[in-house]
Amino acid sequence: MSRVGKKPITIPEKVQVSIVGRTLKAKGPLGELSFDIPEPIEFNLENNVLTFSRPNDEKKIRALHGLSRALSYNTIYGVKEGFSKTLKIEGVGYKVELKGKGLLFSLGYSHPIYFLPPEGITFEAPNPNTVVVKGANKEVVGLVAAKIRKLRPPEPYKGKGIRYDGEYIRRKEGKKTTK
Secondary structure, eight states, rough: OOHHHSOEEOOOTOEEEEEEEEEEEEEETTEEEEEOOOOTEEEETTTEEEEESSSSSOOOHHHHHHHHHHHHHHHHHHHHOOOEEEEEEEEEEEEEETTTEEEEEEEEESOEEEEEOOOOOEEEOOOOOOEEESSSOOHHHHHHHHHHHSSSSSTTOOOOOEEEEEEOOOOOOOOOOOO
16 A cells, blocks of 8 residues: 555644545635545545545556645645745845835846735745745645746856755856867
């Protein structure tokens, strides 16, 4: 069996989980999220413990087993504690500041870029070179962080641009002159 799919999910005290049809709904301090459990996967909610099982060992169903459990866990964990991604900005003159709910980037273009958050996402800018994206939905947090990174991806020669915290940028050697 799937190692991930076999693990039971213990529902925290501050989170209320209800199952309507094949939809798992979680409500907690950070909001409300739902997840549709795929058709062949079987689930059971008893005594604040959610377990998943599968009817057979076909390859597609084995994959859905672990995926369903992981996405359900992310839904429950997201409404309790939330997720965050940190981005670092490197480069001379590159900076970010919080303006209202959005972010104002200076990234070496001829104009500043104003980035508004989608619903359920909040930004923090602890210093001019760091952005923290926070939210309850892990998928949306990752998507917004990727869109911010895409504004000025890191380049391989000097490492300038926006990168994830902890991301390694493979550096290239510059042009050599021959004499």
